[in-house]
Amino acid sequence: xxxxxxxxxxxxxxxxxxxxxxxxxxxxxxxxxxxxxxxxxxxxxxxxxxxxxxxxxxxxxxxxxxxxxxxxxxxxxxxxxxxxxxxxxxxxxxxxxxxxxxxxxxxxxxxxxxxxxxxxxxxxxxxxxxxxxxxxxxxxxxxxxxxxxxxxxxxxxxxxxxxxxxxxxxxxxxxxxxxxxxxxxxxxxxxxxxxxxxxxxxxxxxxxxxxxxxxxxxxxxxxxxxxxxxxxxxxxxxxxxxxxxxxxxxxxxxxxxxxxxxxxxxxxxxxxxxxxxxxxxxxxxxxxxxxxxxxxxxxxxxxxxxxxxxxxxxxxxxxxxxxxxxxxxxxxxxxxxxxxxxxxxxxxxxxxxxxxxxxxxxxxxxxxxxxxxxxxxxxxxxxxxxxxxxxxxxxxxxxxxxxxxxxxxxxxxxxxxxxxxxxxxxxxxxxxxxxxxxx
Numbered sequence: 448x449x450x451x452x453x454x455x456x457x458x459x460x461x462x463x464x465x466x467x468x469x470x471x472x473x474x475x476x477x478x479x480x481x482x483x484x485x486x487x488x489x490x491x492x493x494x495x496x497x498x499x500x501x502x503x504x505x506x507x508x509x510x511x512x513x514x515x516x517x518x519x520x521x522x523x524x525x526x527x528x529x530x531x532x533x534x535x536x537x538x539x540x541x542x543x544x545x546x547x548x549x550x551x552x553x554x555x556x557x558x559x560x561x562x563x564x565x566x567x568x569x570x571x572x573x574x575x576x577x578x579x580x581x582x583x584x585x586x587x588x589x590x591x592x593x594x595x596x597x598x599x600x601x602x603x604x605x606x607x608x609x610x611x612x613x614x615x616x617x618x619x620x621x622x623x624x625x626x627x628x629x630x631x632x633x634x635x636x637x638x639x640x641x642x643x644x645x646x647x648x649x650x651x652x653x654x655x656x657x658x659x660x661x662x663x664x665x666x667x668x669x670x671x672x673x674x675x676x677x678x679x680x681x682x683x684x685x686x687x688x689x690x691x692x693x694x695x696x697x698x699x700x701x702x703x704x705x706x707x708x709x710x711x712x713x714x715x716x717x718x719x720x721x722x723x724x725x726x727x728x729x730x731x732x733x734x735x736x737x738x739x740x741x742x743x744x745x746x747x748x749x750x751x752x753x754x755x756x757x758x759x760x761x762x763x764x765x766x767x768x769x770x771x772x773x774x775x776x777x778x779x780x781x782x783x784x785x786x787x788x789x790x791x792x793x794x795x796x797x798x799x800x801x802x803x804x805x806x807x808x809x810x811x812x813x814x815x816x817x818x819x820x821x822x823x824x825x826x827x828x829x830x831x832x833x834x835x836x837x838x839x840x841x842x843x844x845x846x847x848x849x850x851x852x853x854x855x856x857x858x859x860x861x862x863x864x865x866x867x868x869x870x871x872x873x874x875x876x877x878x879x880x881x882x883x884x885x886x
Contacts, residue, residue, distance in 0.1 A: 449764060450742055450857075456762040459747060462754045463489060464687040471681065480673070483684075487666040490691050490755035492736065492748070494556035496729055497698045498579050502588075502606040503595045503725040504705050514600055520712075521612035524704035526620070527798060528697055529613055531789040533620030542652040545570060545642045548626065549661050551694045552640070557582045562658040567649040569641050572662065574628075576636035580606035585636035595728070603630070607638075609701075621645075665690050688754045695757055696788035699778040703792075703818040707800035710817060715806050722808060722824035730825050730837075737836050742769075742857050745836065749855055757781060767860035768835075774850035779819040783847045807873035810841025819844075827872045835862055841871045 451459065463486045470479040509517040536544040553560050555578030563571040576582050583589070584604050589596040599608045607630065614626045623645050631637040644652055653661065660668070665687050669680040710718045740748065746762065746769055753760050757777030763770040775781050785793050794801050800817045802809050808823045809815035822839040829835055835856035844851040856862065869875055 448766075451746070451762075451764055456764060459750050460760060460762050462686075462688055463751060464684055467684045467687075468681065471678065471684065476673075480670075483666050483670055483673075485751075486684075486687055487664065488556060489688060489751055490554075490695075491556045492733060492752055493695070493755055494578060494691075495732060497695075498555075498583065498606065499595075499729040499732060500702065500726055501609060501698065502580075502583060503729055504702070504721075505605050505609055506595050506597065507721060507725050508705075508709070509599070509605070510594070517608070518612070520705060520708045521609060522616065523708055523798070524701055525609075525612045525616040527704070527791060528700055529617040530620055531791060533617050536625065537621055541644060545652060546661055547693065548642070550690070551697065552577055553662050553664055554691045554694055555579060560662040562662055563639065565644075565651050565653055565658060567644065567651050569643045570652060570658070572640045574638050574640055575634070577638065580604040580610060581636035581638065689757070691755060692757060692788050695755075695777070696781075699782060699818065700787060700792055702821075703782060703799050706817045706820065707798060710800050710802065715802065715804070715808070718820065719806070719808050719824070722821055723828070726821040727825055727828045730828070731833070734834060734836075737834050745855060749853075753777065767863070768854050768856045771853040771855070772850050773853060776844070776851045776853075779816060779822065780844060780851055782818050783816050783844065785847075810871040811873065812841065812845070823872050826868075827874070830864065830869065830872070830874055835864075838864070838868070840868060842867070 463482055467479060467482040467486065470476075470482060505517060505521075508520055532544050532548060535547075549560070549572065552558060552574065557576070557578035559575050560577075561573045561575060563573050565571070574581055576585050583596060583606055589598060589604065596605055598604050603611065607628075610628065614628065617626050618624050623643070625643050625645060626641070628638045628640050631639075644650075663671070665683040669683040672678070672680050672683075706718065706721075709721055713721075736748070737745065749769075749771060750760075750762065753771060753773070758773050758780070759775065760771050760773045763772065773780060775784055775786070781787060782792060782799075783794065792799065794816055802815045802817055802820070803813060805811040805813055807827070808820040810819075810823050819839075819841070823841055826838055826841070829838060835854070838854040838856070840852040840854070843849065866875065
């Protein structure tokens with residue numbers, strides 16, 4: 448049974464930002480405010496998954512091989528991520544660099560950032576909390592699941608350990624201690640972030656209210672203007688989903704480098720178990736959202752998520768499922784096409800691995816982009832009894848210029864998967880669990 452007309456699917460595939468611009472033009476204040484509030488948390492599911500996956504990767508490496516090995520991996524992985532920012536900073540673009548780095552943190556879902564001041568020598572912000580390690584601490588994850596979130600030997604929360612590695616790499620590239628954070632000893636989840644204004648001779652980077660505006664997302668700025676009667680907000684709304692692009696691309700590159708380091712050091716079989724313990728377990732946090740939604744709600748959620756995942760896509764409806772044709776997917780596809788923010792990412796550059804040999808986590812393909820192994824891993828998890836909410840056709844994107852395809856099965860449909868898709872991850876209709884028969 449069809450749930451959408453073709454023209455409705457075209458509308459569902461439009462970004463929230465485009466719809467908000469329509470509401471602004473039509474002076475539909477109620478719809479505009481509703482869309483802005485939805486846009487403010489448009490990336491919440493993605494951000495949840497990113498933070499939990501990174502924390503679980505750090506923790507898994509630390510538990511299996513020790514903290515020195517984790518530090519070795521993080522040092523290798525973080526340096527290329529911050530190199531463009533350090534180059535900007537050392538070439539005199541200090542204000543722009545600090546603003547960009549603050550923009551990364553302010554766009555993290557759940558972040559509450561407050562400027563504490565600037566004295567000409569340094570700029571100081573409070574993260575109370577940040578949307579990463581601070582939020583995990585406030586929500587009690589280290590106590591609830593210490594196998595995934597236990598702090599490091601010096602007491603630093605596991606996610607924050609990665610943030611510290613990012614700062615160290617930035618400072619080494621700058622040749623000076625510029626960017627630091629200090630965790631609060633009394634308030635869980637709170638830290639101070641500082642940027643030394645090296646070479647400024649006491650001149651402030653930010654004047655007047657600039658420091659306060661720097662901590663406000665574009666949606667927050669738009670809402671404040673509306674409340675003040677100012678409707679000049681088109682520039683804040685247009686393509687708002689890309690405000691999260693720097694953090695998004697930092698995350699997917701970090702994940703790619705970490706997976707590549709694990710593969711180089713420990714091999715494909717360990718990577719298989721590593722993904723199951725880190726990505727599959729983190730992805731399982733989204734299943735309660737699936738349980739709470741009907742098919743229409745799920746289509747709308749995935750459409751929103753794909754926009755905030757930096758994807759270009761269209762939606763098709765079949766009798767038993769919805770197909771998101773991703774051209775490209777905003778993470779694996781853009782990585783494969785070398786379209787990352789700052790433009791420095793390339794597979795095969797010595798840090799990002801194309802897995803040479805076929806395996807069930809490479810969809811049994813050769814020279815497979817390693818980031819996309821997590822899709823094969825979670826395919827197997829869904830075929831083994833999880834809801835069919837994010838099935839990837841691993842042979843759709845065979846070359847960088849090809850689109851990928853994600854399938855979202857309708858809740859009332861029989862769980863039938865084409866034999867070719869089962870075979871991609873080493874399963875067959877006969878071997879698949881009951882309810883997951885080949886078509």
